[in-house]
Amino acid sequence: MTERAFTPALGRFAPTRFYDPVAALLRERLWRGLLAMYVAPRPDDEIVDVGCGTGSLALLLHRVEPRARITGVDPDPDVLAIARRKAEAAAAPAADGGTAVEWRTGMGDELTEVLGAGSADTAVSSLVLHQCPMSMKRAVLASMHAVLRPGGKLVIADYGLQRTRLTRLAFRVVQLADGVENTRPNAEGILPRLIREAGFSGVREAEVVSTLTGSLSVYVAHRA
Numbered sequence: 001m002t003e004r005a006f007t008p009a010l011g012r013f014a015p016t017r018f019y020d021p022v023a024a025l026l027r028e029r030l031w032r033g034l035l036a037m038y039v040a041p042r043p044d045d046e047i048v049d050v051g052c053g054t055g056s057l058a059l060l061l062h063r064v065e066p067r068a069r070i071t072g073v074d075p076d077p078d079v080l081a082i083a084r085r086k087a088e089a090a091a092a093p094a095a096d097g098g099t100a101v102e103w104r105t106g107m108g109d110e111l112t113e114v115l116g117a118g119s120a121d122t123a124v125s126s127l128v129l130h131q132c133p134m135s136m137k138r139a140v141l142a143s144m145h146a147v148l149r150p151g152g153k154l155v156i157a158d159y160g161l162q163r164t165r166l167t168r169l170a171f172r173v174v175q176l177a178d179g180v181e182n183t184r185p186n187a188e189g190i191l192p193r194l195i196r197e198a199g200f201s202g203v204r205e206a207e208v209v210s211t212l213t214g215s216l217s218v219y220v221a222h223r224a
Helices: 016-024 028-039 056-064 077-090 108-114 134-147 165-170 172-178 180-187 191-197
Strands: 046-050 069-074 101-105 120-126 148-159 200-211 214-223
Touching: 028 056, 028 120, 028 148, 028 200, 028 214, 046 056, 046 108, 046 134, 056 069, 056 077, 056 101, 056 120, 069 077, 069 108, 077 101, 108 134, 120 134, 134 148, 134 180, 134 191, 148 180, 148 191, 165 172, 165 214, 172 180, 191 200, 191 214
Parallel strands: 046 069, 046 120, 069 101, 120 148
Antiparallel strands: 148 214, 200 214
16 A cells, blocks of 8 residues: 555655745644644544644644544655654653554555544544545545544645635645646635535535645534
């Protein structure tokens, strides 16, 4: 599964090691904080961070609720190596004395193979779907639906509908890095429809955050 092609964290823009400094320029603290607010982790929750990258969100969720069990899944061994180093540097053990976050290598459309069907209370993802071809966007969302228990929560932060001329212009930087074909559907506002088609209910765009590279949307939904 790990040999399949995927788009690196910064696409064609820069090597993976520069991801965190670049993300810091994109109001990362604001939108990651909003993600954590909508995830609202509870003790003993099983949370999967799909396309966890360098681990910033997974580690934030652990800080918010150390008793939650969090698994970060990503196909890129380079970003997972960074995530593990960050976790070690944070020196943040789990409440039961174990590891704060478990890191797994895997593609976003194979979550049931990595974790098991119906094994998670919450599935969260950030800045992943805009990099995926349309077929993979659908496959990842279907996989997130399958890995959730009934009533489970989906929280996604990604580039959504670019509503103004200015945000569409700014979004060209993302398209340069990740390709026009994969990113255009996001900019045209397709994600809520795809989330509903994957079987989720109560789909809503909860927040919109303007950044230097266009607007990011936070989407919240539930598995019926």
